[in-house]
Amino acid sequence: MSLLAVSNLTKNYRRTGKPVAAVDDVSFTIEPGETLALAGPSGSGKSTIARLVLRLIEPDAGRIEFEGSDFLVLRGAALRARRARLQMVFQDPLAAFNPRATVARVLDDPLRIHGIASRAERPRRIAALLERVGLAADLAPRAIHEISGGQRQRVAIARAIATKPSLIVLDEAVSALDVSVRGQILDLLLDLQRQDKIAYLFISHDLGVVRAVAHRVILLNAGRIAESGDARAVIDAPRSAIGRALVAAAPKLNRAKT
Numbered sequence: 685m686s687l688l689a690v691s692n693l694t695k696n697y698r699r700t701g702k703p704v705a706a707v708d709d710v711s712f713t714i715e716p717g718e719t720l721a722l723a724g725p726s727g728s729g730k731s732t733i734a735r736l737v738l739r740l741i742e743p744d745a746g747r748i749e750f751e752g753s754d755f756l757v758l759r760g761a762a763l764r765a766r767r768a769r770l771q772m773v774f775q776d777p778l779a780a781f782n783p784r785a786t787v788a789r790v791l792d793d794p795l796r797i798h799g800i801a802s803r804a805e806r807p808r809r810i811a812a813l814l815e816r817v818g819l820a821a822d823l824a825p826r827a828i829h830e831i832s833g834g835q836r837q838r839v840a841i842a843r844a845i846a847t848k849p850s851l852i853v854l855d856e857a858v859s860a861l862d863v864s865v866r867g868q869i870l871d872l873l874l875d876l877q878r879q880d881k882i883a884y885l886f887i888s889h890d891l892g893v894v895r896a897v898a899h900r901v902i903l904l905n906a907g908r909i910a911e912s913g914d915a916r917a918v919i920d921a922p923r924s925a926i927g928r929a930l931v932a933a934a935p936k937l938n939r940a941k942t
């Protein structure tokens with residue numbers, strides 16, 4: 685059984701009265717511990733798929749099965765419980781969190797809301813989460829806006845793993861970082877995946893990053909799947925027109941890299 689099975693997902697938006705198919709009949713699966721990348725040009729529907737999978741928005745048609753049950757019919761307590769298993773990391777943690785909140789507060793929230801640890805136990809759990817993402821414990825009292833972009837993204841990852849998810853949706857999660865910090869965050873994601881068998885829905889417009897971290901890739905164009913398959917095979921020899929255009933436009937695809 686797949687961890688996530690999306691079938692015939694469709695979402696239309698209206699622009700000046702005219703319907704735009706942001707996501708048009710998209711189907712895919714993600715297996716436990718697997719990284720599936722969604723790549724494609726700006727406006728191809730990547731973030732809309734992320735938001736549909738997270739149930740931040742509702743589809744016009746299609747099914748989403750997560751951990752063996754119909755995710756679209758869950759309500760109330762059942763939805764909250766299942767949400768703990770499906771976490772997210774976005775491009776800009778300054779927008780995702782209250783910038784004046786402390787690091788400790790950002791990590792305390794999921795532990796409290798999902799009833800994972802008692803008030804007395806939570807400081808220790810927060811320290812352990814910081815350690816797991818390579819941050820010093822003395823960062824806990826600092827405000828989100830005071831720490832660096834790389835540190836903030838580590839906090840976002842710590843928050844995501846706090847509820848022991850089976851799947852994390854990462855929407856351009858490393859795109860705003862400098863190259864060296866980006867490499868460190870990607871290494872952290874790979875370590876966490878190896879340790880906890882977490883699956884990633886990894887959204888990136890950067891084919892070099894996708895090639896380095898993803899097992900499989902789906903190339904989207906105008907809301908539809910243009911091509912999909914083994915990440916390296918697709919990126920090294922794209923068959924679709926959009927795939928060839930994306931590869932040609934990628935600045936420095938390091939094909940020698942493993």
Ligand SMILES: Nc1ncnc2c1ncn2[C@@H]1O[C@H](COP(=O)(O)OP(=O)(O)O)[C@@H](O)[C@H]1O
Nearest residue numbers: 697698704706725726727728729730731732733
């Ligand atoms: N809330 C919205 N209202 C209207 N149109 C939207 C909305 N969100 C996305 N779209 C449109 O849907 C399409 C896909 O957008 P998006 O999923 O953000 O693409 P990507 O993340 O690949 O850049 C685009 O044409 C975009 O303009």
Ligand SMILES: [Mg+2]
Nearest residue numbers: 730731732855
């Ligand atoms: Mg997007």
